[in-house]
Amino acid sequence: IKQAKLNNVPADNIQRAIKRASEASVGDFTEGTFEAYGFGGASLVINVLTDNNNRASADVKSAVGKLNGKIAESGSVLFMYDRKGKIEVPVVLDEEELMMGAIDAGVDDMELIEGEEEGTSIVYTDPKDAFLMLEAVHSLGQANAKMSLCYVSKAPVECTEEDFEKNMQIVDALEDLEDVDSVEHNMSN
Structure with a gap:
């Protein structure tokens, strides 16, 4: 909860996560990673923490597809990223x-x-x-430093303003999903 508050996570998201965690045993949650392509050479890495893999998969695929992104084959995007520990300091x-x-x-x-x-x-x-x-x-x-694990792009791409806006719509739609923990992308702009 402390880490979520430091990350400015909305209170209703924190309460929803607490409610979900209290209703299910910790062993019922699994982590997953989805890979997707956006516009203008952009790629996305979507990290989920869910108690229902089928729901998470359907929600992620639907959110990406509705905005004309494409879900990628496993491994086709991740090789372009390095897994890193990230410490944010104010x-x-x-x-x-x-x-x-x-x-x-x-x-x-x-x-x-x-x-x-x-x-x-x-x-x-x-x-x-x-x-x-x-x-x-x-x-x-x-x-007040915050720690997280993230994917960092090895080769950032610069998208046109129009492609950037479309990609950010996909990112925003994904971040609004209940099971999505984080969304990383390779856009430099």
Whole structure:
């Protein structure tokens, strides 16, 4: 719940997730990944957490199809992405200080970039080191840092404005689905 609030997840989504989790045993939930193509060379990786694989599959395929995207064969999109640990920090971090903290925490490799919002930072690392990296960021006094696992495009594509808008409609429709946890894409614009 704390992580969801830090990620600005709407309260009704949090309550719905709590309700679903309390109605079913934890073992009933499974993770899944769908791959899709959008417009202008864009690809999408859709991560789901569901208690009903058939419903999740039908919902994802329907949302993509209604907006003229195409569900891809398994593996045809994922090879274009790297799985990464992602730490989002609400301040600009000093790279040297972060590197020292990472080394002290036992993290072998990390990448610091400017966040999407001004005055923020994003740290990418190997998924196995994500928690250690989060602890390193916390040790620098950044208790509000958020950690997640994500897919990062190896080769971002720039779409036309029109294609970008169509692709974002697909992303928005997918993110509105109950079982969709996250949607990653390779658009650079």
